Amino acid sequence: MKSSNYIDIYDDGVSERFYRMLSDSMFHKGVSSIWLDGTEPEGVNDATQMTAVGRFEEVQNPYSLLVTKAMYDGRREEFPKERVFNLTRSAYAGQQRYGATSWSGDVEASWEQLEEQISAGLNFTMAGVPYWTHDIGGFFRDSKSINPEFDNQYTNPEFIELLTRWFQFGTFSPIFRIHGYVSETEIWRYNEAFERTARKFIDLRYQLMPYIYSQAWQITTNSKQLMSPLAYHYPNDNKTWGIKDQFLFGESIMVGIVTEYKQREKNMYFPKGTWYNFWTNEMLNGGEQHAVKADLDETPLFVKAGSIIPFGPKVQYATQETNEPITIKVYPGADAQFTLYFDDSETYDYEKGAYSEIHLNYSETEKTLQIKKGQDSYIDFSANPMNFKVELIGGQIQTISFNGAETQLKL
Structure with a gap:
């Protein structure tokens, strides 16, 4: 044999x-x-x-x-x-x-x-x-x-x-x-x-x-994706089909990648809606193509209006303890929702319910951010309040301590 x-x-x-x-x-x-x-x-x-x-x-x-x-x-x-x-x-x-x-x-x-x-x-x-x-x-x-x-x-x-x-x-x-x-x-x-x-x-x-880990929870529980083509999110927009050098990272961040030597400007298609340049907060209209800057030390990044992005402090590794707050970036122009997720990052105890969630809901009409807890079997916010900076893009920055009680913040 x-x-x-x-x-x-x-x-x-x-x-x-x-x-x-x-x-x-x-x-x-x-x-x-x-x-x-x-x-x-x-x-x-x-x-x-x-x-x-x-x-x-x-x-x-x-x-x-x-x-x-x-x-x-x-x-x-x-x-x-x-x-x-x-x-x-x-x-x-x-x-x-x-x-x-x-x-x-x-x-x-x-x-x-x-x-x-x-x-x-x-x-x-x-x-x-x-x-x-x-x-x-x-x-x-x-x-x-x-x-x-x-x-x-x-x-x-x-x-x-x-x-x-x-x-x-x-x-x-x-x-x-x-x-x-x-x-x-x-x-x-x-x-x-x-x-x-x-x-x-x-x-x-x-x-x-915080954005990536929370999105990973959505992958586990709701079959979401962390990296997906524009056509996945905009299937009825024929112009998104066949785009190979742009994609969505999570639900809100559109990434463009430069694939040519010495290219410093990139033509990108923007689906319907309003899009914020991540680096400058400049707004662009969707439903059309734009030529955008693509300096070598940046890649084109855009956030769709009606998004909430939790943005953490600079750390050297993912689980590094820090007293600095998470910044909640609210990109106005439409209602927005996001669920922040926390667990021990090491074990499978989350399968037994040992995790905590914070539901963030932004109302474009009221210009308010609602903060309320979901599952709370890991952190116990009443005993361990969590500090946030809330930034309305184009507006003010406010600081809030969340102890688990539902809160309405006027932006």
Whole structure:
């Protein structure tokens, strides 16, 4: 019989031994999350061999699903107080329920690949798998890319600009990460301008964490998306179909990504309504196309009127404790709603109801913001009031302490 280089993950005994190997070699040595890399059976020598459920060539498609399931089931049982996170190169429908994030594989550092990554991610998330990521700057950064040789990546102005634009795209991807083949990827290894811009976008990502984490709760409970094409939100607007370099991040933020070298202005289509430039608060009318600034240290970002964006302080990691308040940015022009979500960020206790919510409702007619609690089994606002700065875009900033009692704030 010919040998083959896959394991029979379809066999329960094999699945259990596979997890035990992972756990003994890594989890029991302090590893808390894993990069399983190629969960597809790459380079199978003989696809005609039998598995526990049938011939491999007939059952191979869900291989990745079962590999991630084996890891998830084993780790959840053995470490029930720790959430599972698994980065994997392959995916199958439903794989998100096993704590898996997929990335797009070993792509090259080129403008063409950056452009293709945007549409690839949008198609991936529209398939119902919400957590997707990519190698910022491309995996291959040597002669297979726009760099003529490996060391050139640190000084090549075109690659550094590509890396800057790709970094901006990564900031507004479901998972934000940088990675490269035989490559040092610390942001300080490149020029000062890139490092300054990278730090700006890292700070922005962390400041948006209340927005991102609350949106993740909507993914879990209401099948929402964190990254989605314009056509997903505006299906009856024919002009949104086929747009490959713009997308919605969450429900409210429209992102445009520059995919050409030395481009400093970008034509973007704005769906019906009013849109605020995130950087300047300038308002643009929707239902038409606009040429917008796209300086290298910024990417075009717009917030639709009738949005509430919770904006946190600058922190060095997501769960860093701080006494600084969350800023509630209200973009007027239409009624707006948002649910802020909080839990311990570590365990599965939220499945038992151990979480807290704050419902924010803005009335355009009354120019008021209603703040009231939803589920409150984690923070207990009456004992631990939460301070907010409330900013009406184009108006005043007010400070409020929320103790769980419903509050109406005139803006």
